[in-house]
Amino acid sequence: MAKISVFRYDPELDSAGYFDEFDVPYRSGMTVLEALLHILEHEDGSLGFRYACRSAVCGSCAMHINGRYRLACATQVSDLGDRVVVRPLYHLPVIRDLVVDMTGFFQKYERIRPWLLNETPLGDEERRQSPEERARLDNLVECILCACCHASCPFTHTDPEYLGPALLLKLDRFYADSRDLATADRIAAADDEHGVWRCHTAYNCVEVCPKDLNPTASIARLKGAAIKRRFTGRAE
Numbered sequence: 001m002a003k004i005s006v007f008r009y010d011p012e013l014d015s016a017g018y019f020d021e022f023d024v025p026y027r028s029g030m031t032v033l034e035a036l037l038h039i040l041e042h043e044d045g046s047l048g049f050r051y052a053c054r055s056a057v058c059g060s061c062a063m064h065i066n067g068r069y070r071l072a073c074a075t076q077v078s079d080l081g082d083r084v085v086v087r088p089l090y091h092l093p094v095i096r097d098l099v100v101d102m103t104g105f106f107q108k109y110e111r112i113r114p115w116l117l118n119e120t121p122l123g124d125e126e127r128r129q130s131p132e133e134r135a136r137l138d139n140l141v142e143c144i145l146c147a148c149c150h151a152s153c154p155f156t157h158t159d160p161e162y163l164g165p166a167l168l169l170k171l172d173r174f175y176a177d178s179r180d181l182a183t184a185d186r187i188a189a190a191d192d193e194h195g196v197w198r199c200h201t202a203y204n205c206v207e208v209c210p211k212d213l214n215p216t217a218s219i220a221r222l223k224g225a226a227i228k229r230r231f232t233g234r235a236e
Protein backbone atom coordinates (compact mmCIF):
# COMPACT_ATOMS: atom_id res chain seq x y z
CA MET A 1 0.00 0.00 0.00
CA ALA A 2 1.12 3.58 -0.67
CA LYS A 3 0.15 6.21 1.90
CA ILE A 4 -1.10 9.34 0.13
CA SER A 5 -1.94 12.51 2.01
CA VAL A 6 -3.95 14.94 -0.13
CA PHE A 7 -4.80 18.60 0.49
CA ARG A 8 -8.56 19.17 0.53
CA TYR A 9 -10.45 22.42 0.36
CA ASP A 10 -13.93 23.21 -0.84
CA PRO A 11 -14.64 26.93 -0.42
CA GLU A 12 -18.38 26.22 -0.16
CA LEU A 13 -17.94 23.80 2.75
CA ASP A 14 -14.58 24.44 4.44
CA SER A 15 -13.27 27.50 6.29
CA ALA A 16 -9.68 26.20 5.86
CA GLY A 17 -7.79 23.47 4.04
CA TYR A 18 -6.95 20.10 5.63
CA PHE A 19 -5.35 16.81 4.60
CA ASP A 20 -7.10 13.50 3.86
CA GLU A 21 -5.15 10.26 4.14
CA PHE A 22 -5.61 7.39 1.71
CA ASP A 23 -4.06 3.91 1.40
CA VAL A 24 -3.67 3.13 -2.29
CA PRO A 25 -2.76 -0.38 -3.53
CA TYR A 26 0.73 0.06 -4.95
CA ARG A 27 1.90 -1.45 -8.19
CA SER A 28 5.31 -1.15 -9.76
CA GLY A 29 5.68 2.00 -11.89
CA MET A 30 2.66 3.75 -10.37
CA THR A 31 2.73 7.53 -10.76
CA VAL A 32 1.23 10.06 -8.34
CA LEU A 33 -1.41 10.82 -10.99
CA GLU A 34 -2.39 7.15 -11.11
CA ALA A 35 -2.62 7.10 -7.30
CA LEU A 36 -4.94 10.14 -7.42
CA LEU A 37 -7.04 8.48 -10.13
CA HIS A 38 -7.33 5.39 -7.92
CA ILE A 39 -8.58 7.57 -5.05
CA LEU A 40 -11.06 9.29 -7.38
CA GLU A 41 -12.39 6.03 -8.79
CA HIS A 42 -12.43 3.87 -5.63
CA GLU A 43 -12.29 6.07 -2.52
CA ASP A 44 -13.64 9.59 -3.02
CA GLY A 45 -15.26 10.72 -6.26
CA SER A 46 -15.28 14.33 -5.04
CA LEU A 47 -11.47 14.74 -5.19
CA GLY A 48 -10.57 17.63 -7.50
CA PHE A 49 -7.40 17.66 -9.64
CA ARG A 50 -6.47 18.40 -13.24
CA TYR A 51 -4.77 16.24 -15.83
CA ALA A 52 -5.05 15.59 -19.55
CA CYS A 53 -2.13 14.08 -21.48
CA ARG A 54 -0.58 11.75 -18.81
CA SER A 55 2.66 12.23 -20.76
CA ALA A 56 4.32 15.37 -19.30
CA VAL A 57 3.14 17.40 -22.29
CA CYS A 58 0.06 19.42 -21.32
CA GLY A 59 1.34 20.80 -18.00
CA SER A 60 -2.05 20.53 -16.29
CA CYS A 61 -1.10 18.08 -13.51
CA ALA A 62 1.52 20.33 -11.88
CA MET A 63 1.35 20.04 -8.06
CA HIS A 64 3.46 20.36 -4.94
CA ILE A 65 4.53 16.80 -4.14
CA ASN A 66 6.73 15.96 -1.15
CA GLY A 67 8.22 19.44 -0.89
CA ARG A 68 8.76 20.06 -4.58
CA TYR A 69 6.77 21.24 -7.59
CA ARG A 70 6.39 18.38 -10.05
CA LEU A 71 4.14 16.90 -12.71
CA ALA A 72 2.02 14.19 -11.07
CA CYS A 73 2.04 12.11 -14.27
CA ALA A 74 5.85 12.14 -14.41
CA THR A 75 6.48 11.39 -10.72
CA GLN A 76 6.81 7.79 -9.56
CA VAL A 77 5.38 6.96 -6.15
CA SER A 78 8.41 4.70 -5.54
CA ASP A 79 10.73 7.74 -5.68
CA LEU A 80 8.96 9.51 -2.83
CA GLY A 81 9.66 7.40 0.25
CA ASP A 82 7.10 6.06 2.75
CA ARG A 83 4.52 8.80 2.44
CA VAL A 84 3.34 10.98 -0.43
CA VAL A 85 2.05 14.47 0.44
CA VAL A 86 0.27 16.35 -2.33
CA ARG A 87 -0.72 20.02 -2.26
CA PRO A 88 -1.86 22.48 -4.94
CA LEU A 89 0.56 24.93 -6.57
CA TYR A 90 1.37 27.94 -4.37
CA HIS A 91 0.82 31.60 -5.34
CA LEU A 92 -2.37 30.80 -7.27
CA PRO A 93 -5.86 30.82 -5.68
CA VAL A 94 -7.23 27.36 -4.87
CA ILE A 95 -10.56 26.63 -6.53
CA ARG A 96 -10.91 23.23 -4.94
CA ASP A 97 -8.54 20.57 -3.54
CA LEU A 98 -5.60 20.43 -5.99
CA VAL A 99 -7.19 22.66 -8.65
CA VAL A 100 -5.82 26.21 -8.80
CA ASP A 101 -7.22 29.20 -10.66
CA MET A 102 -4.91 29.90 -13.62
CA THR A 103 -6.96 32.89 -14.86
CA GLY A 104 -4.48 35.56 -13.68
CA PHE A 105 -1.55 33.55 -15.05
CA PHE A 106 -3.12 33.34 -18.52
CA GLN A 107 -4.23 36.98 -18.46
CA LYS A 108 -0.58 37.94 -17.95
CA TYR A 109 0.35 35.44 -20.69
CA GLU A 110 -1.89 37.35 -23.12
CA ARG A 111 -0.22 40.58 -22.05
CA ILE A 112 3.12 39.45 -23.51
CA ARG A 113 1.43 38.76 -26.88
CA PRO A 114 2.69 35.18 -27.27
CA TRP A 115 2.59 35.05 -31.05
CA LEU A 116 4.88 36.19 -33.86
CA LEU A 117 4.65 39.96 -34.43
CA ASN A 118 5.54 40.49 -38.06
CA GLU A 119 3.50 42.66 -40.42
CA THR A 120 5.58 41.87 -43.53
CA PRO A 121 3.20 40.50 -46.20
CA LEU A 122 3.79 36.80 -46.70
CA GLY A 123 2.54 36.21 -50.25
CA ASP A 124 3.21 32.59 -51.17
CA GLU A 125 6.42 32.48 -49.16
CA GLU A 126 7.11 30.85 -45.81
CA ARG A 127 8.94 32.71 -43.09
CA ARG A 128 12.13 30.69 -43.20
CA GLN A 129 14.83 30.31 -40.58
CA SER A 130 18.35 29.03 -40.92
CA PRO A 131 19.28 26.06 -38.69
CA GLU A 132 21.26 28.51 -36.53
CA GLU A 133 18.25 30.81 -36.13
CA ARG A 134 16.03 27.84 -35.21
CA ALA A 135 18.64 26.57 -32.76
CA ARG A 136 18.27 29.82 -30.78
CA LEU A 137 14.76 28.66 -29.85
CA ASP A 138 15.99 25.40 -28.31
CA ASN A 139 15.22 25.29 -24.57
CA LEU A 140 12.58 27.99 -25.05
CA VAL A 141 9.83 26.43 -27.18
CA GLU A 142 9.65 23.38 -24.89
CA CYS A 143 7.85 25.25 -22.10
CA ILE A 144 4.49 23.57 -21.35
CA LEU A 145 3.13 26.42 -19.16
CA CYS A 146 2.76 24.10 -16.18
CA ALA A 147 3.43 27.03 -13.76
CA CYS A 148 5.75 24.98 -11.50
CA CYS A 149 8.30 27.78 -11.79
CA HIS A 150 5.65 30.45 -11.19
CA ALA A 151 4.62 28.71 -7.96
CA SER A 152 8.22 28.33 -6.79
CA CYS A 153 9.17 31.99 -7.31
CA PRO A 154 8.96 34.13 -4.14
CA PHE A 155 8.23 37.27 -6.15
CA THR A 156 5.11 36.03 -7.93
CA HIS A 157 3.65 36.10 -4.42
CA THR A 158 4.85 39.56 -3.33
CA ASP A 159 3.90 41.17 -6.67
CA PRO A 160 0.88 39.42 -8.23
CA GLU A 161 1.40 41.52 -11.38
CA TYR A 162 4.98 40.27 -11.81
CA LEU A 163 5.15 38.35 -15.10
CA GLY A 164 7.16 35.63 -13.42
CA PRO A 165 9.63 33.08 -14.77
CA ALA A 166 7.34 31.15 -17.15
CA LEU A 167 6.04 34.22 -18.96
CA LEU A 168 9.45 35.90 -19.11
CA LEU A 169 10.84 32.72 -20.67
CA LYS A 170 8.00 32.90 -23.22
CA LEU A 171 8.79 36.56 -23.86
CA ASP A 172 12.41 35.57 -24.48
CA ARG A 173 11.18 32.85 -26.87
CA PHE A 174 9.65 35.55 -29.13
CA TYR A 175 12.52 38.01 -28.54
CA ALA A 176 14.91 35.28 -29.76
CA ASP A 177 12.84 34.40 -32.85
CA SER A 178 14.34 35.76 -36.08
CA ARG A 179 10.83 35.93 -37.62
CA ASP A 180 9.53 38.28 -34.92
CA LEU A 181 10.07 41.95 -35.78
CA ALA A 182 8.82 43.55 -32.55
CA THR A 183 12.17 43.51 -30.78
CA ALA A 184 11.70 46.99 -29.24
CA ASP A 185 8.22 46.05 -27.95
CA ARG A 186 9.50 42.75 -26.54
CA ILE A 187 12.27 44.52 -24.65
CA ALA A 188 9.87 47.22 -23.42
CA ALA A 189 7.53 44.50 -22.08
CA ALA A 190 10.44 42.99 -20.15
CA ASP A 191 11.74 46.37 -18.94
CA ASP A 192 8.55 47.09 -17.00
CA GLU A 193 7.96 47.60 -13.29
CA HIS A 194 6.39 44.11 -13.21
CA GLY A 195 9.00 42.65 -15.55
CA VAL A 196 12.56 41.39 -15.29
CA TRP A 197 13.66 43.70 -12.47
CA ARG A 198 11.40 41.87 -10.00
CA CYS A 199 13.60 38.79 -10.38
CA HIS A 200 16.23 38.51 -7.62
CA THR A 201 17.94 35.54 -9.25
CA ALA A 202 16.90 33.01 -6.61
CA TYR A 203 17.01 30.17 -9.20
CA ASN A 204 14.00 28.34 -7.69
CA CYS A 205 12.45 28.32 -11.16
CA VAL A 206 15.44 26.56 -12.72
CA GLU A 207 15.49 23.98 -9.96
CA VAL A 208 11.85 22.95 -10.36
CA CYS A 209 11.27 23.07 -14.12
CA PRO A 210 10.18 19.56 -15.20
CA LYS A 211 11.45 20.31 -18.72
CA ASP A 212 14.91 21.35 -17.51
CA LEU A 213 14.49 24.86 -18.88
CA ASN A 214 16.25 27.92 -17.54
CA PRO A 215 13.94 30.93 -17.01
CA THR A 216 16.70 32.73 -15.09
CA ALA A 217 18.94 32.71 -18.18
CA SER A 218 16.05 34.17 -20.23
CA ILE A 219 15.55 36.88 -17.61
CA ALA A 220 19.29 37.68 -17.64
CA ARG A 221 19.23 37.94 -21.46
CA LEU A 222 16.23 40.29 -21.36
CA LYS A 223 17.84 42.37 -18.58
CA GLY A 224 20.93 42.77 -20.78
CA ALA A 225 18.80 43.89 -23.75
CA ALA A 226 16.87 46.33 -21.54
CA ILE A 227 20.05 47.91 -20.17
CA LYS A 228 21.49 48.24 -23.68
CA ARG A 229 18.30 49.90 -24.90
CA ARG A 230 18.32 52.35 -21.98
CA PHE A 231 21.94 53.38 -22.56
CA THR A 232 22.19 53.30 -26.33
CA GLY A 233 18.56 53.64 -27.45
CA ARG A 234 19.10 50.55 -29.61
CA ALA A 235 16.76 47.56 -29.35
CA GLU A 236 18.67 44.47 -30.42
Ligand code: SF4
Pocket residue numbers: 152153154155164165198199200201202203204205206215216219
Ligand atom coordinates in the same frame (compact mmCIF):
# COMPACT_ATOMS: atom_id res chain seq x y z
S1 SF4 B 1 15.30 33.34 -10.56
FE1 SF4 B 1 13.92 35.08 -10.64
S2 SF4 B 1 12.10 34.31 -11.66
FE2 SF4 B 1 13.29 32.52 -11.03
S3 SF4 B 1 12.42 31.98 -9.03
FE3 SF4 B 1 14.12 33.33 -8.68
S4 SF4 B 1 13.26 35.38 -8.54
FE4 SF4 B 1 11.72 34.06 -9.48
Ligand code: SF4
Pocket residue numbers: 142143144145146147148149150165166169208209210211212213215
Ligand atom coordinates in the same frame (compact mmCIF):
# COMPACT_ATOMS: atom_id res chain seq x y z
S1 SF4 C 1 9.53 27.13 -17.66
FE1 SF4 C 1 9.38 25.00 -16.99
S2 SF4 C 1 8.38 25.10 -14.98
FE2 SF4 C 1 8.03 27.05 -16.00
S3 SF4 C 1 6.03 26.83 -16.98
FE3 SF4 C 1 7.62 26.31 -18.51
S4 SF4 C 1 7.85 24.10 -18.33
FE4 SF4 C 1 6.76 24.75 -16.49
Ligand code: FES
Pocket residue numbers: 050051052053054055056057058059060061062071072073074
Ligand atom coordinates in the same frame (compact mmCIF):
# COMPACT_ATOMS: atom_id res chain seq x y z
S1 FES D 1 -1.25 15.16 -17.39
FE1 FES D 1 -0.33 16.46 -18.91
S2 FES D 1 1.55 17.00 -17.99
FE2 FES D 1 0.72 15.59 -16.59
